[in-house]
Amino acid sequence: xxxxxxxxxxDALVLMLLAAVIFCxxxxxxxxxxxxxxxxxxxxxxxxxxxxxxLLFLVVGLLDTLHYRAALPEKNGGETVYTPEVLSVFxxxxxxxxxxxxxxxxxxxxxxxxxKESITDMQGRVLRDYPRLRYGGAHLTDxxxxxxxxxxxxxxxxxxxxxxxxxIAFACKRWxxxxxxxLRPLLIAMLSISxxxxxxxSLSAAYHVLGTDKVGQDxxxxxxxxxxxxxxxxxxxxxxxxxxxxxxxxxxxxxxxWVDDVIQYVYTVLSSIPSVLLxxxxxxxxxxxxxxxxxxxxNSASRADLRLVFLCLILGVTSWTGLCRLxxxxxxKLREMEYIQAAQAFGVSxxxxxxxxxxxxxxxIVLISLVMDFSGxxxxxxxxxxxxxxxxxSMISFGTMINGARLEMGRDPMVWWxxxxxxxxxxxxxxxxxxxxxxxxxxFDPRLSRSDVAS
Amino acid sequence: xxxxLIRRILYALPILVGVNLLTFSLFFVVNTPNDxxxxxxxxxxxxxxxxxxxxxxxxxxxxxFLNSAANGADKITDTIFWQKSxxxxxxxxxxxxxxxxxSREIAxxxxxxxxxxxxxxxxxxxxxxxxxxLMTLFRASALDxxxxxxxxxxxxxxxxxxxxxxxxxxxxxxxxxxxxxYGSGVNSFKFVILPIVIGVIGxxxxxxxxxxxxxxxEIGKDYVRTARAKGLSEVSVLFRHVLKNAMIPxxxxxxxxxxxxxxxxxxxxxxxxxxxxxxxxxxAINAQDFSVVRAMVFLGSLLYIMGLILTDISYTLVDxxxxxx
Numbered sequence: 001x002x003x004x005x006x007x008x009x010x011d012a013l014v015l016m017l018l019a020a021v022i023f024c025x026x027x028x029x030x031x032x033x034x035x036x037x038x039x040x041x042x043x044x045x046x047x048x049x050x051x052x053x054x055l056l057f058l059v060v061g062l063l064d065t066l067h068y069r070a071a072l073p074e075k076n077g078g079e080t081v082y083t084p085e086v087l088s089v090f091x092x093x094x095x096x097x098x099x100x101x102x103x104x105x106x107x108x109x110x111x112x113x114x115x116k117e118s119i120t121d122m123q124g125r126v127l128r129d130y131p132r133l134r135y136g137g138a139h140l141t142d143x144x145x146x147x148x149x150x151x152x153x154x155x156x157x158x159x160x161x162x163x164x165x166x167x168i169a170f171a172c173k174r175w176x177x178x179x180x181x182x183l184r185p186l187l188i189a190m191l192s193i194s195x196x197x198x199x200x201x202s203l204s205a206a207y208h209v210l211g212t213d214k215v216g217q218d219x220x221x222x223x224x225x226x227x228x229x230x231x232x233x234x235x236x237x238x239x240x241x242x243x244x245x246x247x248x249x250x251x252x253x254x255x256x257x258w259v260d261d262v263i264q265y266v267y268t269v270l271s272s273i274p275s276v277l278l279x280x281x282x283x284x285x286x287x288x289x290x291x292x293x294x295x296x297x298x299n300s301a302s303r304a305d306l307r308l309v310f311l312c313l314i315l316g317v318t319s320w321t322g323l324c325r326l327x328x329x330x331x332x333k334l335r336e337m338e339y340i341q342a343a344q345a346f347g348v349s350x351x352x353x354x355x356x357x358x359x360x361x362x363x364x365i366v367l368i369s370l371v372m373d374f375s376g377x378x379x380x381x382x383x384x385x386x387x388x389x390x391x392x393x394s395m396i397s398f399g400t401m402i403n404g405a406r407l408e409m410g411r412d413p414m415v416w417w418x419x420x421x422x423x424x425x426x427x428x429x430x431x432x433x434x435x436x437x438x439x440x441x442x443x444f445d446p447r448l449s450r451s452d453v454a455s
Numbered sequence: 456x457x458x459x460l461i462r463r464i465l466y467a468l469p470i471l472v473g474v475n476l477l478t479f480s481l482f483f484v485v486n487t488p489n490d491x492x493x494x495x496x497x498x499x500x501x502x503x504x505x506x507x508x509x510x511x512x513x514x515x516x517x518x519x520f521l522n523s524a525a526n527g528a529d530k531i532t533d534t535i536f537w538q539k540s541x542x543x544x545x546x547x548x549x550x551x552x553x554x555x556x557x558s559r560e561i562a563x564x565x566x567x568x569x570x571x572x573x574x575x576x577x578x579x580x581x582x583x584x585x586x587x588x589l590m591t592l593f594r595a596s597a598l599d600x601x602x603x604x605x606x607x608x609x610x611x612x613x614x615x616x617x618x619x620x621x622x623x624x625x626x627x628x629x630x631x632x633x634x635x636x637y638g639s640g641v642n643s644f645k646f647v648i649l650p651i652v653i654g655v656i657g658x659x660x661x662x663x664x665x666x667x668x669x670x671x672x673e674i675g676k677d678y679v680r681t682a683r684a685k686g687l688s689e690v691s692v693l694f695r696h697v698l699k700n701a702m703i704p705x706x707x708x709x710x711x712x713x714x715x716x717x718x719x720x721x722x723x724x725x726x727x728x729x730x731x732x733x734x735x736x737x738x739a740i741n742a743q744d745f746s747v748v749r750a751m752v753f754l755g756s757l758l759y760i761m762g763l764i765l766t767d768i769s770y771t772l773v774d775x776x777x778x779x780x
Contacts, residue, residue, distance in 0.1 A: 269473035274755040276721060280740050281481055281748050288486045288494045375611065382613050387721060388741050402615055409623060423616045431611040438607070 006067040006086050008305040013236045013312075014065050037364075040443040045182035047439030049189040050432040056193065057227050057429050064090035064228040086301050090228075094221055097204060100135035102216035105408075108417050109207045111137030111146055136208045153202045161198020165191040211417035213404065219418050222396055223425045229397035230429060233312060233381045234374040240316025241373075245323035246366060250358050252324075253331025254350065263328075271321040276387070282314040283389035304392035311384075311391060315377060323369045330362050364444040371437040375430040382426065398422045456771075463767065467760045471544070474756040478749050479540040488515035488535075491745065513552075513746075514538060539746070548750035552742065557750045560735060567637055568719030568731030570647055575654035576716055579662065580709065582655055587666030588693050591674060603664065610660030618726045621653040635728035650727045654720065669704045673697045702773040710766040714758035718751070 007015075028034040041047050066089040069082040091098055105114040112130035119127050132138070137146055169187055176183060200220070203209045210219035252263035270278070290296075290307065297303040334340060335358070343353050378398075384390035385399025386406075393400060405418035492506040492515075510516040515535060522533045531537055539549060548557035590602040626634040632645050673679065674697055682692045719733035728734070732751070739747035770777040 265469070265473065269470050269477060269756075272470055272756040272759045273474055273477075273752055274715065274718065274759065277736070277748070277752045277755050280736075281478065281752055284740065284743060284745065284748060285481055285485050287743075288490050291494050292486070292490045379613050382615055383722060386615060387737060398613075402613075402619075406619065409619065409627070414623075419619065423613060426613055427611055430613075431608065434607050434611050 002071045003068040004071075004082050006069055008067055008086070008302065009309045010232050010236065010305050010312075011065050011067060013239060013309065014062070014232060017235055017239060018062070037443040039180075041439050042179065042181055044439045044443075045185040046435050048182055049185050050435040050439075052186065052189050052193070053428065053432040054436060057432070058231065060090060060224055061228040061231040063093065064088045064225060066090075084299065086299075090224070094224065097218045097221035097224075100208075100218065102133050102136065102208070102212045103131075104212070104214060104216055105415050106133055106136060106208060106212045106216075108209060108211040108219075109136075109146075109150060109203070110211065111140060111143060111207070114413070114415065133208075136212075137206060139206055150203065150207070153206065154199050157199035157202035158195045159198075160202070161195040162191060164198065165194030168194065210421045213401075213418050214408070219401075219421045222401055222418075223398075223421045225396040226398045226401060226422065226425065227429065229308065229391060229395060230378045230381060230426070232308060233315070233391075234377040234433075236309070236312040237316045237319070237377055238370050238373070240313055241320040241323060242366065242370070244316070245320040245327060246359070246362075248320075249324040249327025250331045250354055250362060253328040254335050254354055254358060256332075260328075263324075267321040267324050270318065271325075273318075275318050276384075278318050279314055279384060280387065280389045282318070283311065283384075286310050286314070300394060304395040307392045308395060315380070319373070319377075323366065326365055326369065327362050330365055331358055334358055334361055364446075368437075368441045368444055371433070371440050375433040375437065378426065378430055378433070382422075398426045460764070460768075463764050467764070470760060471753075471757060474753060475540050475543060478752050479536055482745055482749055483519060483535060483539075491515075495743065540749075543750065543753045548753075549746055551739070551747050552744045557747055561732065561750070561754065564719075564730060564732045564735050565717050566731075567729050568717060568724065568733060570643060571650050571654070571723060571727075571729060571731065572716040572719055574647070574651045575720075576712070578651065579655045579658055583659065583662040583666055584698070584705075586659065586663045587670055588698065590663070590667050591670040591697070592689060592693055594671065594674075603667070606660040606664040606667075608660070609656075610664070612660075614657050614722060617653050617657040618722060621649060621656075622726065625649055635726065637727075637729045646727070646729070650723045650729065654723055665708070666701075666705065669701050670697055673701045676700075699773075703770065706769045706773060707766060710769045711759065711762035713765060714761045715755065717758060718755055 028038065067086050068089070069084070069086055072081045072083055074081070103113060106112070107114055110133065112132055115130075116128050117131050119129055119131050121127060137149070140146060140149060169190055173183075176186065200209055204218075204220060208218050208220070210223065213219055213222065248263045248267070252260040286307070290303065297306065340353060340357055343357055348356075381390055381397060382399040382402055385397060386403055390399045391397045401418055401422040405415065405422070408415035409419070488510050489506060492509040493501055496505055496509060507516065517533060517535050517538070520531075520534055520536050522530050525533045542549070546558060548561070551557050551560070586602070590599050593599045593602075622634055625631050626649065632649050635646075637643060637646050670693070674693075678700070679692060679697060682696050683689075687696075717732065718736075719729075719731040721733045721737050723729070724731045724733035725737045735747065736751050738744075739751070
């Protein structure tokens, strides 16, 4: 084989989560009453456009989650040898972005470095000038040609992107119209996204579209790689919060008595510590454990990856209390309902009542809180990385990008592109998630739909 | 009322004990003092003597819970738990790694933290409530939609962006105020104004939207219809009736954070170089000064629990139906 798949811990968790989501989607499709609120979401054009944008990010993140090690060309006595470097499918697709590194900073679409250097020209004279980039605009002989070339590439990108978008739109048209989705907003969004992708692809073939960072890495590549980290923080954390909050919340609410007291005590203790401090304390301790046990990790990539998983674990342990409190309150209300009393009268066991009768009826709260928490977690990652208790410094994330670029604000001329790229990508991701979450909440929260009628 | 307060404070004690035990086990049981010493002194070249010396300097060379070598009460008091963790109940936080008294640092750094956090809190509260009331006034109109859209946009922007962007535009481009630093007296005004404005703007999105939801819930109630039927103008219905009745949910979210204002904000203080508790915490985290972090965790939860008690008291002030007993 020319490659061997590598499944890191975070990959495994993401794939698990994906399987769970697919299973839930399949289950919901079987049941008309579960499908109903989702139909309402599907008719909301803002939600559908946000979902489209979010899915785009998700695809990049998932491509970046399929890791492998490529085979080296030379064979070691018939046995295939694999590179120690773990790459992802996304890395393979973006090989050009990943490998074409410059010497140091260069502005977006620049063809020269950002600072003047001493250059020795062909006659042996030493000049102070902006040196040309190794890759960015290397095909141009004259600096003056750049603007025309950029415009031409943008034009090409738009045309090819639009053609691609129209083809995709026609392919999906039947499927979309059968489901009564908002066609026009989706079409506009799809066309503008495909035109944007076309521009990015055609420009990045010859330029660094968003410039390069201190060690000359392409900022567009870094931003796209950060998506995976953000998505993992936002989603894998729910793997911890969900079981804890659901299990403890509904048992506390249903059983009451000393079980309730104990669970309430646990979550009051946890929630009384300001979350940043609790996370900082836990992450500091995790760092000590990681540093004193170097034998656990075979390379730095797996250490960074495990640190990410631990960060999700810690975020999950510190953030389940809010959902748990909501679920406990709702269960307290539900347990007094007639259908629960009927079940009790029939002699249904507590466990069965919890699983069959209470749990399905609190799921809307769980869902709303999960989608609402996602964007907060993505934003928290950047802050935590700035505080120094976030992901591993070697891991590409929005937080580490901002952290690295922050000190360059003082330079003159200013290096703004890395910051702008990180903030921009984060804004789009979080905005899409927020808008989608709002639509989900509107569709699922029975309280909201009532108050809408009233006002 | 007094009896209720005493009972509340007694209820708070087990929670503080829980916090104390949690931090203790996090800092001393998950990783032994040996691990921490090795981490601080460097992983590779470290001798057992150096570890012992490090532990002795910080008083970490004692047993964790029970000192069987000592006599009488010393069996319990001459342990790490008693001296490092239980002592926090007496607000004795010990010494940081550079040998300074943490309690004294906290006392001197509270002032600057408060100088930023308190105005941010007050101005913010007024701004968000006014904005939310305005959105409620124009509810279901294009203005309201635009306001909500603005809120969603503002809350989707990273908090770091407001700080970095604000510092860049106001301090670096316009040269209106210094980028960072702190002074005393009137002089401090030019240092605190930007952090306060940025702190207020940074929360406009989420807070205003939250208040708007509260007001919209109130506005569907019967007394609002009665007030309108009496012929009151919409403005006075909103500001005099709805605002008053929305006080309970507002206070629930707001009063809790008042004591926590002392802790300052981690991000703002470290970006603006304000010598408050927030930057103290960040410095401690970066220097891996575990005693300071432990002290801050305990102080934070103490203040939070005080906030909860204050919230209960505040209910009696705004709602005569609530009686604490």
